[in-house]
Amino acid sequence: MTVGKRNRMNRILNPASGKGLIIAVDHGMALGPTTGLVDIARTIRTLSATGKVDAWLITKGILTTCFEPDGRQGIILRASGAATIAGEDLTNEGLTTSVDTALRLGADALATTAFIGSPNEHETLMNMAYLADECHQYDLPLLGVLGVGKTMENRMLDPQYLALGARVAVEHGADMVKTYYTPQDFNRVIAGCPVPVMIAGGPKCDTDLDTLNMINGALKGGARGIVMGRNIWQSARPAELLDIVWRMIHQGLSIEEAGKALKTRTRR
Numbered sequence: 001m002t003v004g005k006r007n008r009m010n011r012i013l014n015p016a017s018g019k020g021l022i023i024a025v026d027h028g029m030a031l032g033p034t035t036g037l038v039d040i041a042r043t044i045r046t047l048s049a050t051g052k053v054d055a056w057l058i059t060k061g062i063l064t065t066c067f068e069p070d071g072r073q074g075i076i077l078r079a080s081g082a083a084t085i086a087g088e089d090l091t092n093e094g095l096t097t098s099v100d101t102a103l104r105l106g107a108d109a110l111a112t113t114a115f116i117g118s119p120n121e122h123e124t125l126m127n128m129a130y131l132a133d134e135c136h137q138y139d140l141p142l143l144g145v146l147g148v149g150k151t152m153e154n155r156m157l158d159p160q161y162l163a164l165g166a167r168v169a170v171e172h173g174a175d176m177v178k179t180y181y182t183p184q185d186f187n188r189v190i191a192g193c194p195v196p197v198m199i200a201g202g203p204k205c206d207t208d209l210d211t212l213n214m215i216n217g218a219l220k221g222g223a224r225g226i227v228m229g230r231n232i233w234q235s236a237r238p239a240e241l242l243d244i245v246w247r248m249i250h251q252g253l254s255i256e257e258a259g260k261a262l263k264t265r266t267r268r
């Protein structure tokens with residue numbers, strides 16, 4: 001890996017632990033001002049202030065209007081979108097920005113979604129393959145996001161499907177992959193994917209302890225961290241949760257210790 005790409009990767013995956021705590025705030029591009037991101041500038045400010053966020057997954061619109069750069073936190077610029085819940089098909093994404101814009105905005109990486117098995121599988125994989133080539137001309141890493149949309153929602157917990165998606169993303173040029181966590185056989189997703197895999201959280205879990213259990217399972221299965229949104233910023237105590245998650249990811253805090261820390265914090 002070239003020094004440029006290594007440097008950028010190190011702003012996403014902490015070189016000391018090899019893992020990353022990335023917060024996704026790109027939901028508004030499809031969902032609008034969803035719970036937890038109505039005042040998105042405030043959410044970003046609050047979580048940034050903890051000092052625990054390694055990098056952000058963010059759109060160009062929110063990066064330029066609501067983000068205060070501190071020179072420390074990495075930026076993964078969301079490069080696919082243009083499909084909303086009001087439209088016919090959430091999987092009908094196109095590329096919404098360019099490598100030039102990403103470099104101008106100081107991004108460390110780009111991200112695009114592939115909807116494997118959907119009617120837009122071909123188009124979204126072509127986007128990924130094209131963007132990977134563009135990124136690699138400038139040593140920018142590409143995060144390949146596995147999306148399910150409505151059509152493939154029932155495969156979200158299927159390790160065989162996600163293993164296919166993760167591998168396909170790498171074969172099309174992704175340098176990192178964001179997938180969902182499967183309680184069964186998550187190691188199968190990791191086994192066939194030669195680049196770092198991180199998990200999204202999906203819809204909000206019932207409790208913060210459920211979120212911690214999901215993260216613990218993923219880390220134990222070989223995930224290199226999280227690219228998570230709702231389960232962090234829709235928590236009643238996001239900053240406190242983030243601190244515990246950070247210790248799990250970067251310091252190997254056990255799930256038992258994490259559970260205890262959660263109880264102590266919520267008692268306050």
Ligand code: 5RP
Nearest residue numbers: 024027200201202228229230
């Ligand atoms: C939205 C996304 C999100 O970045 C991703 O799903 C992570 O967020 P969450 O943890 O809320 O699922 O791809 O389009």
